[in-house]
Amino acid sequence: xxxxxxxxGSEAVAMAVKLADVDLIAAYPxxxxxxxxxxxxxxxxxxxxxxxxMNVESEHSALSACIGGAAVGSRVFTATSSQGLAxxxxxxxxxxxxxxxxxxxxxxxxxxAPLNIWxxxxxxxxxxxxxWIQIYVExxxxxxxSTLQAFKIAEDERVLLPVMIxxxxxxxxHVIEAVEVLDKSDVAKFLSPWKPKYTLDPGxxxxxxAWASPRYYMEFKRQQEEAMKEAKALMxxxxxxxxxxFGRKYGDGLIETFKVEDADIVLVTLGSMTGVxxxxxxxxxxxxxxxxxLRIRCFRPFPSEEIRGALKHAKVVAVVSRDISLxxxxxxxxxxVRSAFYELKRKPHIIGFVIxxxxxxxxxxxxxxxTEKASGVLEKDSVEKDFEFIGLEEC
Numbered sequence: 001x002x003x004x005x006x007x008x009g010s011e012a013v014a015m016a017v018k019l020a021d022v023d024l025i026a027a028y029p030x031x032x033x034x035x036x037x038x039x040x041x042x043x044x045x046x047x048x049x050x051x052x053x054m055n056v057e058s059e060h061s062a063l064s065a066c067i068g069g070a071a072v073g074s075r076v077f078t079a080t081s082s083q084g085l086a087x088x089x090x091x092x093x094x095x096x097x098x099x100x101x102x103x104x105x106x107x108x109x110x111x112x113a114p115l116n117i118w119x120x121x122x123x124x125x126x127x128x129x130x131x132w133i134q135i136y137v138e139x140x141x142x143x144x145x146s147t148l149q150a151f152k153i154a155e156d157e158r159v160l161l162p163v164m165i166x167x168x169x170x171x172x173x174h175v176i177e178a179v180e181v182l183d184k185s186d187v188a189k190f191l192s193p194w195k196p197k198y199t200l201d202p203g204x205x206x207x208x209x210a211w212a213s214p215r216y217y218m219e220f221k222r223q224q225e226e227a228m229k230e231a232k233a234l235m236x237x238x239x240x241x242x243x244x245x246f247g248r249k250y251g252d253g254l255i256e257t258f259k260v261e262d263a264d265i266v267l268v269t270l271g272s273m274t275g276v277x278x279x280x281x282x283x284x285x286x287x288x289x290x291x292x293x294l295r296i297r298c299f300r301p302f303p304s305e306e307i308r309g310a311l312k313h314a315k316v317v318a319v320v321s322r323d324i325s326l327x328x329x330x331x332x333x334x335x336x337v338r339s340a341f342y343e344l345k346r347k348p349h350i351i352g353f354v355i356x357x358x359x360x361x362x363x364x365x366x367x368x369x370x371t372e373k374a375s376g377v378l379e380k381d382s383v384e385k386d387f388e389f390i391g392l393e394e395c
Contacts, residue, residue, distance in 0.1 A: 002186075002246075007179045009140040009172035010035035013079070013105045013165065015179075016147035018049045019187040020103075023074035026054045026065035030084040031117050032169040033107040037079055059084035063091040063102075070100035071208055073199040075151065078102070081169060082109035085123045089130070095162045096131025096224060098209045101154030101194070102162040103147065104132075108271070108322075109169040110358045118359020119169040121270065121323040125299075125332045131224050133163040133231055134300040136270040140177040143167045145248055148182075148191060149238050155194045158230040166299075168272040168322075170359070182246060190245055228301040235298055254303035256295045257310050259285065263292030265374045266314040266348075268307075268337060270296050273322060273355070273362045280367035291371055296333060304340035314348045316374045320367075320390075322356045330354065330387040349377050352387040366390050 007015065014036050017025070025044070027037035044053040052069075056062045062078045069076040080088060085106055095102050106124050110116040124134060133153065137143045143165065150163040167173055198206060212220060235253040243249025250256055258278055260266050269277050274295045284291045294310055296303065311317055321331020328335055334352035341347040353370050356362040369390060377383055 002183065003181045004178055005181055006176050007140060007181075008035060008174055008176050009143050009167055010107070010174065011039050012140045012144040012179045013147050013167070014039035014043065015181055016144045017077050018043050019182060019184050020075065020077075020148060020151050020191060021049070021193075022051050022077045024052045024054065024066065024069035024076040026056055026062040026069070026076070026078045028056050028059050028062045028080070028084065030059065030081050032109060032173045033079045033081040033084070033105065035173065036105055036107070059087045060091060063088045063095060063104075066102045066104075067091060067095050067098065067100055070095075070102050071098065071200045073194070073196050075155075075194050076102050077104070079105040079107070081107040082111055082117075082123045085127060086111060089127065092127055092130040092132060094209060097220065099160040099224075099227070100162060101151070101160055103150045103154055103165070104162065105147065105165045105167065107169040107173040108166055116358045117169075119171050119322070120357045120359065121166070121321070122357075124164060124166045125323040125325070127164075128300055128332060131161065132300065133161055133228070133298070134166060135163065135298055136166045136296065137172070138272055138274045138295065140172060140175065141179050141248070142250060143172060144179050144181065145242065145246075145250075148187060149242055151194075152191050152238050153231060153234055156234055157197065159227050159234055161224070161227050161231060166271070171272045180248075186245070190242065232298075232301050232303065250297055251295070252306060254298040255306050255310060256297055258293040260292035260294055260310055260314070262290060262313070264290040264315045264378060265371055266292045266294055266311055266317050267367060267370065268294050268296065268317060268319040268333065270299065270333060271322060273320065276362050276364055277320070277367050280364045280371070283364065284368065284371055289371065289375075299333070302336050302340070304336075307337060307340050308344070311348060316378050317348045317350045318370050318374045319350065319352045320370060321352065321354050324354050324357065334387065349383050350386075351377060351383060353390050354387070355390045360391055362391075
């Protein structure tokens, strides 16, 4: 049975966590994530979810508690944002290195300084190499669906890696949209209880996260890399299964495309800006321009092969990022997309744009401007400026 409700993005995530029947929620509030753990605290207080709720003193402690909970076999969840995620940095590597299937929502927010509480992707992009699977959602419905999918992906024995669900702060965390909510019995058919093979148990002693000499450390990292490769196939599988059961799926689970088949110019996006880009593509198509759109849903593991396949006919690829990889001339996605095409003899011109930092509005007109710049590259068949900021104020 399905219900269609008006929910904030934060409440959509909390609702999914409730339906996933988690055992432990570790909570520390930080804007704009706070609503997620506030709502979950009410669910626990009202008896709507049988979960241990831990109020901790910092984000570092929140993830530490999740690590402990997952190590003894609990299904665990936490949420954070911005400086909170940065404070977790040390523990992110421990969670992934110990192969603990923790699910965490990240309400994306700019990193300080200067202090800013609005949306960009600098927080989660900073942690892209921490060994966590990263899913970037476009809307509140996808935030709900992806949270449920995340538990299934993380807990699969082929993967056993933690997952970040990245939703744009305020733009999604605080917006109210129609969300189709599933019945708990249907979720139970999709998401089985987690039964880990190894747990910390005084009756059967073992160690986790033990010291590793140079003779062994590389082998552990290789195992994590192999698990990331397994995650790609699993994410496709889970996305397909979810679509079959509930009527919703997101591209192939890793990427989602729109009008790319005959497009000379393709815009590449992540997160909520995709909706704006889609409107721009429709507008430009009406004007006779061969423009398409590719959304990267899964940033880790990075879908290089899938992007190459989807963009094999594109002549110019414009990668639009809501983060800046300082010193690398562009956002993190630009470097990744370029790397995906590196070995091909025939490759498109790949240019990058940074947009919407610190919560600055992203408009249809911005994507029209980006397309015009890409058209210039197409006409000249060469790149003069491979990276630009869009929407800067004169100063």
